[in-house]
Amino acid sequence: MEKVGIVGYYQVQLESESNYGRYEVIFEAVRGALDNAGLKKKEITTVISCTNDYYDGRTISNAFPVEVGGAYLADESKVEMDGAHAALYGLMRILSGNHKLAVIWGGSTPSCYPYHSARLFETDPTWERPNAFVNDITAGGFQMRAYMEKYGVSAEDIAKVAVNNRKNAAKNPLSLKEAQYPNLTTKEVLESGNYADPVTELMVSPLCDGVAAILLAPEKQALKITDKPVWITGVGYNQETYYLGDRDLSTSKSMESAGKMAFKAAGIKNPKDEIDVAELSEVFAHEELIFSEALGLAEKGQGAKLNYGINGDLPINPSGGALGGNPPCATGLIRIIEAVKQLRGEANGYQVKDAKKAIASGQIGMCAQNNILYVLEGGN
C-alpha cells in the first residue's frame, strides 16, 4: 500500500453546551487542522464530512456547512457513520490517486437536539421500536449483563474502567469538564444514578458538543508538509447482525473481524506485545473490556486484569476515551487524533512513554454493531 499520512489535526474543546453556533465550531476545527499543518484552504482537494441527519435534526446535513468545512468548489462527500469511517473514505480517495490533500471532519452539537430520542430510530422498526424499553442505554444494560454473566466479571471490575478513564480525562484539557473526576472511586461509580441496571450514570459516556478534523496526504506530500507525519498502516471495519436477540452481546464479533483485517494489513502478529497505546471508542465502560478482548489484547473475560493505566503495560484511553466526552460523529475521529498525539509526543499531561504503534477505533449502532479499527505508526 502507498503510505498515507495524517499531517494535521484539531479538536475543539468539548462542552456540554457550546455557547457558539455549530458552523463556528466546524470552522474552528477545520481551520485549526489547516493551521496545525501550516496549509492554506486552496490546497484542499477533497473534503469528507461526517454528520448524521437525525442528530442534526435536518436532512442532507452536509449541504449546509460546505463553506465552513472548506469544501467550497472542492470534491465533497459525506459518510454518515462515525468520523472514523469518514477518515476511511478520505483514505480511499487518497489511495485512488485522485487527491492530494483530504480534509475529514466530523461532529455534532447534541445540546440542540434530543440525542437519545433520535437513537430510538436506530432500533428495529418492527420488533424493537414499538417496545419502548429497547433504546441505546438499555441495550448497553443488556450488553453489560451478558458480559458479566458469561465470564463472571464483577460490576467493580467495570467500574474500575470508568474510574481510570475519568481520571485520565482530568489530565486532558480538551475533554468535557463535567466528565473529569481526578479523585473518583469505584464505590462512587457504582452508587451513581442507575441508568439501566447494571449500567450506572458514570459508566455511560457523557454527551457533549464537539467537532474534530484531520488532514490526510499521500506519502510524498505528507513528508513535504510535516516532519512528524503519522502513517495509517492498517484499517479494518465490520458489522454484525442487526437484531439484538440474534447477537452474542458478551463479545464483539465485529471488533474481532475489524482487528484481524487491520492487523493483517499492518503486519501485526501479536497485538498485545506490538501495540504501545490504544484509543478505543467505549460508549459504556464495559465496552472497553469487550473490545480489548476482541482485539486479542486479553483472553476472553480477562480484560479487567489488563494493566491499562497510562503507565501500565498497555495504556488504553490515556485521553479519557469516550467517557471523557462523547460528541456523536466525532468520537472515533477524536480517538484517531489522540493516537496521533501520542505518536507525535504531543499528549501533554497524559503522554505514554515511547509510543511507536497505536490503535484507534470508532463505532456505530446498538451495542457497537459496527466497529472500525485503525493501526497508526509514527516516525518518517
Place this chain on the structure above:
Amino acid sequence: MGRQVAVVSAGFSEHASKRTDVSMPELVSEAILDCLKNVPSVGIEDIDAFVNGNMPAFEGANVPELWMTDWMGARNKPLMRVTTGGTTGATTGWTGGTRLSAIVINRHPRI
C-alpha cells in the same frame, strides 16, 4: 486517475409508487439478488465489500445500513454508507469505484 474499474452488473427492485408488500431491507434484497442474477459467475460469497447509499431521514430509520446488513449479505463484511441527498445514488457508485481503485477491500493484505 488510479486503477481503472468497471461496472460488471446492475440490478433493480421492482418499482411501484407504493410497495406495501415489502419492507425497506426486503426491497434492497430484491435489487441485490437481481444484480447477482445478471452475473451467474458471481455469488454473494464472492463479494468482498459493500457500499450503501441511503437517505435515512426520508424513510424513518437511522443507520439503515445496519438494519439492512443481512438483507444485503453484508454480515461480517466491510461496509460503508454515504449519504448526500438527491445525489446519493451516483455518490454510492462513485464511492464503490473509489474503494476498488484504492483496493480498500478485504482480500488484499495491504488494506
